[in-house]
Amino acid sequence: MVSMMWVPAAVLLVGGLAVACASAGGDVTGRRGPEAAAPGGHGASEVSEASEAGWRSESFRDMVVEVPASWEPAPAPGSDWCAAVEGRRQAFPVTPYVDSGGPYRAAMMIGCPGGGEGPDLHGGGVPREYWSPHVWFAPTPAAGGAEEVPDGRVSAYGWTRLVRSVGSAKVFVLTDEAHLDDAERIMASARRVTVDDHGCAASSPIQAGGFVRPGVPFDVARLDVVDTIAVCHYDLSSPVGSPGLLASRELGGAEAAALLAAIRAAPAGGGPDTPGTCATNMWGGTAIVLRLTVGGSTREAYVYFDWCFGNGIDDGTTLRALTTGNCAPLWSGRITRSAGSAAPFQVCHPDSRRR
Structure with a gap:
């Protein structure tokens, strides 16, 4: 039996899997100013x-x-712009x-006038x-x-x-x-x-899919402090070796410390999962690499949130559950999510449960 209900962010729950109504769509870092680049340069x-x-x-x-x-x-504004207008210029x-919005923005399947x-x-x-x-x-x-x-x-x-x-x-x-x-x-x-300037590689091993684990395991429970945490969002439909980075951002100071503490406090075992409500040979469309840097040394943990199983934060040693404390802070700026399994979506986006 398939159950349906609407949740925020134009996401449809189908048997526990949230899907968009329509799709539109090492340790060294450095930076660069807008006038330093040659207009035609394509060499990486x-x-x-x-x-x-x-x-x-x-x-x-x-x-x-x-x-x-x-x-x-x-x-x-997208192809469903008229649904948000309601006569207000401030709709956008x-x-x-x-x-x-990104390349996988969710859009309602409605016909807005030209x-x-x-x-x-x-x-x-x-x-x-x-x-x-x-x-x-x-x-x-x-x-x-x-x-x-x-x-x-x-x-x-x-x-x-x-x-x-x-x-x-x-x-x-x-x-x-x-x-x-x-x-x-x-x-x-x-x-x-x-x-990029947050240390996020254009292509990451996480793009192999299948809930691949970090290549260099560590134990986040032994990491007492962190200087920065870079959040690198990847498209899993891009093969390893080809660019798959969707967006990145960096947390420092109290924000980074709070995220580290929330990851360490999360129970082992992964989740939240609802196995049996989606295909067993798939693994969602995107995932996140967390780059935890302290004293010039960087470790990477993988974050899975897009499917009905395999969810959690994996340091290569232990898969920890997603919680509001360790998942909600990841979503900001251009790091956005428009679809995914309902259980992790509601944990990672707690405001969705109050609407």
């Missing part, structure tokens, strides 16, 4: 370099770009931002009244795949869309005239790297 550097003051880096696959620090992550960001006369520089038929300057990313289409949006710029009605391909990724910026200089600097900063 080993690591990214320091962001200049007032800017920060954003990663996708093997691309890193610099964006103004004031452009915070927020979800861009009104200041410049970086799209946090955005009027073209060209639609945003995509999805979103009316111009709901546009704001923003950045978004997409994988470079494989040969024979979807039609590729060409690099370059297109302008109409006071808006400009800039597109640039670097490595296996594309970066887009939609801008009005007031933010065109920032948009051009964002584009000029795009470069290809093998490791």
